[in-house]
Amino acid sequence: NAGVTQTPKFQVLKTGQSMTLQCAQDMNHNSMYWYRQDPGMGLRLIYYSASEGTTDKGEVPNGYNVSRLNKREFSLRLESAAPSQTSVYFCASSAWGDGQPQHFGDGTRLSIL
């Protein structure tokens, strides 16, 4: 009964390092999302993929790239990490479209020193 699985759960990086956050869903959903959550800011959309083969920018895409590897997997890459990217990152999926209920992973807590 996995749902949405994110790896890693925790990560500490130095400024300038790169890393990829992984996300996989087993619900055969078409749409997938990456959010960041900061205190008092709620969830802000970084990138989304409405369906396999497509990706689009969200509200805060700068400094990030994504890859929709297949229907199950959607990864988020930080090419050159900055302290402002310290946050909790959530991956979510929905059957189709963002108006549908979204299912979330448990998040990746990322600290950039």
Add this chain to the structure above:
Amino acid sequence: TQLLEQSPQFLSIQEGENLTVYCNSSSVFSSLQWYRQEPGEGPVLLVTVVTGGEVKKLKRLTFQFGDARKDSSLHITAAQPGDTGLYLCAGTDSWGKFQFGAGTQVVVTP
């Protein structure tokens, strides 16, 4: 800019008390969702409302969608410590823009 404004930002109450949190916007929403997020976990969907004036109940939780579909409320009756969490509303406006509110942190103490 925050499309959805949630209030209050923080609410601390004793077990057994009632509480209401609000989600407001100047935009009309085609649908609105409420989620609850517990520490260390992702948000979990509680309910979706789609019709103006709609009221949905989930045990001790009552959700209402405003007649004009610009606002929503969540009322918890006889709150329990297990209701502690961050309550988030999210919705799609008439322009197709989907956004989460900043959330209301609810703490229920025994």
